Amino acid sequence: MRATLLNAPGDISVAEVDDPRIEALTDAVVRLSLSCVCGSDLHNYRGRRPFQAPQRIGHEYCGVVTEVGSAVGSVRPGDFVVGPFFSCDNTCANCRAGFQSACLNVAMYNGCQAELVRVPNADGTLVKLPEQPDAALLPSILACSDVLGTGWHAAKMAGVAPGQTVAVIGDGAVGLCGVLAAQQQGAERIIVSSRHEDRARLAREFGATEVLAERGEEFAAKVLELTDGIGADAVLECVGTEESFAQACASARPGSIVGYVGVPVGVKLDLAPFFRRNIGLRGGMAPVREYLDELVGLVLDGSIDPGKVFDLTLPLDDVAEAYRAMDERRAIKVALTLD
Amino acid sequence: MRATLLNAPGDISVAEVDDPRIEALTDAVVRLSLSCVCGSDLHNYRGRRPFQAPQRIGHEYCGVVTEVGSAVGSVRPGDFVVGPFFSCDNTCANCRAGFQSACLNVAMYNGCQAELVRVPNADGTLVKLPEQPDAALLPSILACSDVLGTGWHAAKMAGVAPGQTVAVIGDGAVGLCGVLAAQQQGAERIIVSSRHEDRARLAREFGATEVLAERGEEFAAKVLELTDGIGADAVLECVGTEESFAQACASARPGSIVGYVGVPVGVKLDLAPFFRRNIGLRGGMAPVREYLDELVGLVLDGSIDPGKVFDLTLPLDDVAEAYRAMDERRAIKVALTLD
Numbered sequence: 265m266r267a268t269l270l271n272a273p274g275d276i277s278v279a280e281v282d283d284p285r286i287e288a289l290t291d292a293v294v295r296l297s298l299s300c301v302c303g304s305d306l307h308n309y310r311g312r313r314p315f316q317a318p319q320r321i322g323h324e325y326c327g328v329v330t331e332v333g334s335a336v337g338s339v340r341p342g343d344f345v346v347g348p349f350f351s352c353d354n355t356c357a358n359c360r361a362g363f364q365s366a367c368l369n370v371a372m373y374n375g376c377q378a379e380l381v382r383v384p385n386a387d388g389t390l391v392k393l394p395e396q397p398d399a400a401l402l403p404s405i406l407a408c409s410d411v412l413g414t415g416w417h418a419a420k421m422a423g424v425a426p427g428q429t430v431a432v433i434g435d436g437a438v439g440l441c442g443v444l445a446a447q448q449q450g451a452e453r454i455i456v457s458s459r460h461e462d463r464a465r466l467a468r469e470f471g472a473t474e475v476l477a478e479r480g481e482e483f484a485a486k487v488l489e490l491t492d493g494i495g496a497d498a499v500l501e502c503v504g505t506e507e508s509f510a511q512a513c514a515s516a517r518p519g520s521i522v523g524y525v526g527v528p529v530g531v532k533l534d535l536a537p538f539f540r541r542n543i544g545l546r547g548g549m550a551p552v553r554e555y556l557d558e559l560v561g562l563v564l565d566g567s568i569d570p571g572k573v574f575d576l577t578l579p580l581d582d583v584a585e586a587y588r589a590m591d592e593r594r595a596i597k598v599a600l601t602l603d
Numbered sequence: 604m605r606a607t608l609l610n611a612p613g614d615i616s617v618a619e620v621d622d623p624r625i626e627a628l629t630d631a632v633v634r635l636s637l638s639c640v641c642g643s644d645l646h647n648y649r650g651r652r653p654f655q656a657p658q659r660i661g662h663e664y665c666g667v668v669t670e671v672g673s674a675v676g677s678v679r680p681g682d683f684v685v686g687p688f689f690s691c692d693n694t695c696a697n698c699r700a701g702f703q704s705a706c707l708n709v710a711m712y713n714g715c716q717a718e719l720v721r722v723p724n725a726d727g728t729l730v731k732l733p734e735q736p737d738a739a740l741l742p743s744i745l746a747c748s749d750v751l752g753t754g755w756h757a758a759k760m761a762g763v764a765p766g767q768t769v770a771v772i773g774d775g776a777v778g779l780c781g782v783l784a785a786q787q788q789g790a791e792r793i794i795v796s797s798r799h800e801d802r803a804r805l806a807r808e809f810g811a812t813e814v815l816a817e818r819g820e821e822f823a824a825k826v827l828e829l830t831d832g833i834g835a836d837a838v839l840e841c842v843g844t845e846e847s848f849a850q851a852c853a854s855a856r857p858g859s860i861v862g863y864v865g866v867p868v869g870v871k872l873d874l875a876p877f878f879r880r881n882i883g884l885r886g887g888m889a890p891v892r893e894y895l896d897e898l899v900g901l902v903l904d905g906s907i908d909p910g911k912v913f914d915l916t917l918p919l920d921d922v923a924e925a926y927r928a929m930d931e932r933r934a935i936k937v938a939l940t941l942d
Contacts, residue, residue: 357831357833357856358833358856358857358858361856361857361858362858363857363858363881365857365881366857366858366880366881368832421881421883492696493707494696494697509874517696517697517700518697518700518702518704518705519697519700519701519702519705519890521883521885524878527878528874528875528878529875531873531874531875532871532872532873532874533871533872533873533874534870534871534872535848535867535870535871535872535884536867536868536870538884538887539863539866539867539886539887539888540887540888541705541887542702542704542705542760542885542886542887542888542890543887544760544860544883544884544885544886545874545877545883545884545885546860546881546883546884546885547878547881547883548877548878548879548880548881548882549878549879549881551858551881
């Protein structure tokens with residue numbers, strides 16, 4: 265089959281590799297209907313995270329089961345499925361607590377930018393759709409696999425509740441999904457920072473009530489001005505830099521929580537401003553499996569259309585251009601077709 | 604009146620100063636029945652936090668109202684009162700949200716190691732006791748002013764709930780009060796680290812079920828061993844160093860929260876391990892006023908005896924020895940009498 269290989273920082277290509285096969289009785293193999301590039305893939309592409317080249321890459325997928333191990337009971341060949349960006353048993357103590365990304369049997373994918381993927385622990389990992397969805401729905405189904413579930417997690421961790429004012433830091437695909445999540449979870453006002461007209465427009469479509477051009481302390485000052493000097497009831501940090509954490513903290517009301525999902529690569533956090541105003545911090549690798557049934561349901565019933573974060577679609581063979589477009593912020597998020 | 608003055612790092616003494624007077628219509632003046640030294644006073648004493656010498660110091664108090672401004676309605680001369688370590692209006696948005704330490708009119712005390720203290724916003728700040736308490740209860744009433752309320756806050760922020768396993772990092776007065784708070788808030792198992800026999804004994808009296816000699820990673824490994832490899836349901840971080848935060852994180856179960864109340868002086872936190880396991884962080888300057896009525900009630904009805912953290916009592920005139928004893932960890936916490 266065809267699969268992407270990251271050969272070196274900045275150098276990615278498609279190569280012919282062996283098809284994945286059932287290795288354990290609990291495995292399934294899925295033929296992808298659509299794949300995509302994640303912001304976190306850029307850490308490796310940019311050489312900010314070490315990796316062993318050539319590296320298979322990609323962790324988001326949805327598609328049709330082609331084969332299952334003999335112990336798999338919940339899906340069978342022909343079923344259309346979507347899974348989170350990791351596999352999990354969904355039965356251990358951490359899964360039962362709703363933190364499947366810390367499953368005692370968690371496994372990370374590396375290689376979903378490809379035609380086929382092997383899914384371990386298929387029964388715990390995969391969500392089966394009632395039928396093959398329309399092609400127009402595929403981007404939104406695929407978004408559930410990571411980017412939407414991650415934005416959703418930021419909002420859950422920040423404790424977003426009906427009627428609240430929520431500030432979202434970051435206008436990338438995760439930040440935009442954070443806006444959508446906050447809106448779905450009942451936020452009344454959603455304040456986001458963006459200077460890109462296309463991202464600002466999508467933020468508004470997803471429920472943002474105020475799009476500010478300000479950044480950093482000026483953004484926080486504006487949030488305070490909009491909230492009678494108190495701050496936002498919940499803040500979603502969807503970037504993952506020291507500056508964005510400082511901005512999130514300064515925008516939050518005393519006692520509130522910053523939900524964060526941007527991988528904090530190399531972040532050394534100054535806790536003092538969080539301490540001074542009792543600002544909490546909750547987040548991490550999103551337990552997407554916990555939210556996946558609900559999110560797929562919202563997509564299928566037409567409540568949400570998170571697939572709009574894909575503003576560029578390219579064939580898998582053009583993966584190099586897909587990474588360049590995201591690296592240069594020319595695209596919010598790129599979908600990869602597999603025909 | 605007599606009051607302590609921090610003349611330079613390591614140099615503290617008692618001097619004669621002017622009595623405080625009513626300055627605003629909302630002020631009260633309180634004659635202290637008992638005072639004490641706080642672990643956070645040591646930051647200045649040790650020269651770790653800059654201050655302008657000579658500095659008045661101390662922020663915990665309980666005693667008898669001697670005078671009130673004309674706008675004060677809730678207390679009158681002769682009433683026995685206790686207040687949090689800050690004054691607040693208890694009416695602003697932050698107070699109503701339960702974070703009075705972020706009151707829009709908050710004021711910090713500096714000078715409660717003295718015979719008299721002026722309390723701004725007396726109506727919002729002071730809790731009146733039904734009558735003058737027995738002398739034997741004074742240490743426990745005084746403990747409500749800061750150290751107990753701070754341990755209580757750690758447990759509240761960590762989300763301690765009935766039946767949980769709670770790990771407490773720190774065997775200082777705040778850590779010990781954290782044990783007591785966890786026990787009162789329903790924890791079933793309380794694991795604490797201590798190598799001091801007197802502190803370990805008090806921890807057990809306060810509800811600790813396991814006192815470990817291990818520290819750092821070894822403590823965390825032991826907590827995991829005691830919890831089937833999962834980690835504690837809630838962790839109270841009562842030290843405030845990079846090492847103690849790392850220990851707290853490693854002891855916590857995925858998705859749980861580290862409640863922290865140790866002033867994080869100069870802490871630059873590595874967020875990556877928190878992110879990896881979805882460990883939250885909530886805490887800060889304790890909104891003691893929020894808990895004060897409840898805590899005083901628990902003391903008066905004999906449910907708790909937090910005054911046991913005072914293992915040394917000295918007259919105010921011996922304040923220099925009081926600081927030395929705490930600085931050298933010879934005493935857990937020192938009470939200062941004012942006769």
